[in-house]
Amino acid sequence: MTSKISFIDILTEDLKRRIWPLALSITGFFFALPVLALIKIEDHLNSLKMGYDILQSLQVSFTQYTIGNNNYFAITGLFIMAGLNALTGMKYLHSRHETDFYGSIPMLRTARFLAAYINGILIAIVPFIFMHALTAVFGYANKLVSVSGLICGAETVILEVTGFILLYSFIVLATILTGHSAVSISGALVLLFAPWFYYAVLTGYARAFFVTLYDTYDKVLWYLSPATFFFNIIKGRSISYTAYNLLMALIALAVSALILALNLYLIKIRPAEAATKAMAFEKTRPVIKILILVPVILSCGSFFESVTTTNDYAWLAFGLIAGLILGHSAIEIVYEFDFKACLRHIPSGLIAAVIATLVALFFVFDVPGYDTKLPREESIESGAVYVPGINSGAYYYDQYSYEDDTYDVQGSKEMEGMMITDTADLYTLAKAGTVWADKNRWHGNDNASDPENLTEGSEDYTQISIYLRKPSGRVFKRNYFVDLKDPENYAALRRIYDTEEYKKNTYDIYHMNETDYASRAQLLTYDTGVYSDNTSTLTEAKIRGLIDTMKKDTSGLTLDYIAKEAPIGEVSINVLDEESLYAGSTYTVPLGYVYPSFTETLSLLKEYGVFVNREVTAADIDFIKKTIWNEDYTSEETETITAAGEISKLFPDLVNQAYYTVNYALLSVSDTVDYEVHFNQRLFTGLKNIDDYEARFVQFYYMKKSDAGEKQ
């Protein structure tokens, strides 16, 4: 720099003018961190003293809610400071007097900008880190933060600071691109949420018009939008994902560096006369307008299409036009600060309208043939199928991904590894799905998740997800509705189900021995819905033996069998957490459902000392209260069955409410009649601890649908 004033001087002078944001930052983080910690310390120590809680769980709670990523006060503070520091630091760009002042003195514009930029970071980060460290010291001194908690706190600081810098850099960009602080706020919202907004609008259209959409919830898009990326990275992971966290922090820093480079370039070319104008760069005005207007028009069209039930496409067109008029007017009024300017610059509005209309038509008319086209059968190398109505709900927790704290798309976990090479049956099912889609896609309903909205009698249709893989690696993914009462479709699914490939990717028991769960198992539980019992006298060999036996029994299942028989119980183990912040606690891992045919599994459980009593007879039941609902579920009729003969005739056809949905694609029940079964004490003879939790004396049942008509 050739001017006399040094960069440090510029930095100091700028900081002198920003005392109030600094004071706000110090005060805010003081209350959000040390004060909050002191309140929690008092509360937790009291709880410990009174014996309400154990130290370990209090450590986890304290760490998470003070120096960890669940301290939403600190996170909100960072979010606010990112906006506040960017707007106050760069407000000189929006004032003619200040731009004249700084433009005329011997100081490089880039130096002035950098000073404001760096101070904006320091004003938030220095108090934040200091207060964070103080909080950690308080917690550690009171034994409410462990060493792993300190590491977790340090990771939180790294993630939250980098997340802050990312957000801040984008908001600064918005202040440079605009010439007025109020417009900067709108600009910041656009920059922070634009990719997310585009994603939301486009997936909204795909969900509305592609009835076979296999929603991939493309996680990449969540990382493209600065605001969503901020929330993604600050929520952090357990300490076992340090590498992932650091990678995210590095990505945030790299993107921030790129935005800073862009900001510096723009500052160099930014005209001083931009101050007080809405947009700083004349050339960007139509481009930004079109970029904002296209999703606004589309979302307006989508809104009117979705809230109406008739004339969907007329309302879609109305929404598109309304979106154009409203969006165009709003943008022009903001651009010119003049209400009368709403009809200026019509051509750029029309370009946006044409683009939005083409996008809408792309989805409405399914231009790519998303719903109806299939890849050539001979081009398919392998495939996979997932039927949500088979083995449903067994692995809910397994859908959760610790890596990015999201739930996987239903079935994706199962299908990723499934390589069915005999693809003829898959193709049969897919083809049936496209026929259904072709008939239904013109209804324009919101989504394909509920076939009852789409066609009459469609309750016969079952949702299935299909992957068809090409040698190139491309995967064709669709969600179809297929009539499994059609013999050809049912036979195709039966052949697929009966393969080892399908089962090993559908039932997690096949992979349990690949994990170290057996060595960390603390408790084995068998739950029948009527009662549960457990044992803690376990060895790794015992658990591995049980896993192998369950696997063998599961291999023996056939589609025809599970279409008739519901599970009678579920086996799970409690596994010791050895590495996360919650180390020392246990979590539940379900091993799988037990069917009546699982004789070896049942006898092994009995051998392990787990109470197994599946033979429920009429003698175990005191009475059954039957409630018949009308179709609207508004009135009921009750009947109490006490005769042992009647009970013994009825009971084998009933399915416990805990299990009637497991294979709902095949085994359906009549839910207009429910059966309240009252068991007597005899059933639980042999159960170790009979209490309300382990012995459920009253259970609800439904009748299998195939039997319902004649027996109800």
Next chain:
Amino acid sequence: MIETNNLTKRFGDITAVDDITLVIEEGKVFGLIGTNGAGKSTFLRMLSGILKPDEGSLEIDGMGVFENPECKKNFFFISDEAFFFLNSTPDEMARFYGKCYKSYSRERYEKLMGSFGLDRKRKISTFSKGMKKQLSIILGLSAMTKYIFCDETFDGLDPVMRQAVKSLFASDMAERDFTPIIASHNLRELEDICDTVGLLHKGGMLMSEDLDEVKGDVHKIQVVFPSDYDPAPLTERLRVLENEKRGSLYTLIVRGQEKAIKEILTEGNPVFMESLPLSLEEIFITSTGVEGYDIKNIIY
């Protein structure tokens, strides 16, 4: 020396400064005259490196101005509405300028603050408009730069203060290498201080003249001829720019050498003849009238 060549600046559809080619000599007071919206401020903001010209070039002592701190060390810009930091005092502003300009004189600042009677510790936000103007002039003069650019600086100053500032400019010019460039919409404000005047109208420079040269070439003469004498043959021989007759008193503004003019008029045996000083207004009338501008519409 400040030199502009075809300097042009547009704001959207409006051309604020249109193709100005100008040389401002060192050591003289340059006055920039024009109505509101004539382009004076835009011209000064370009001169100060705030605005980047759309076309043409601008150099101060051979250096480009825009984004050139080395060049900017040589001038101080006093804006029409000077900017002061929020809640700042004169001393704080002085400290800041002291860091920006290596030529800054703290002693001069203290001396001038004392002379003007301004409180150095008082918040500037409590100052009157005139006091703020005074302060910005003090800060500008304390920077001891070679050039000072004043945009409507005298507007808001009382006559005594205006005269004091003019005196300061004059003494600085006498003592050091100092060139003030003063923009104003008020002709009379610049009358007794400017050496050279540029007249801006609708972004264009109508004229830029050295006042001494103009005054040497144009003369205002009042003359009374005998009652039966018709001076028309004499005035036809002169380059009369304006001829006004009130009773027997003729007031003539004539271009040419004063001696030659008087010799011709003496041929009519005038009973009274006297040369009067030309006001700036009259200079503009005479200088621009020939170019077809109605000067009264421009400067009033």
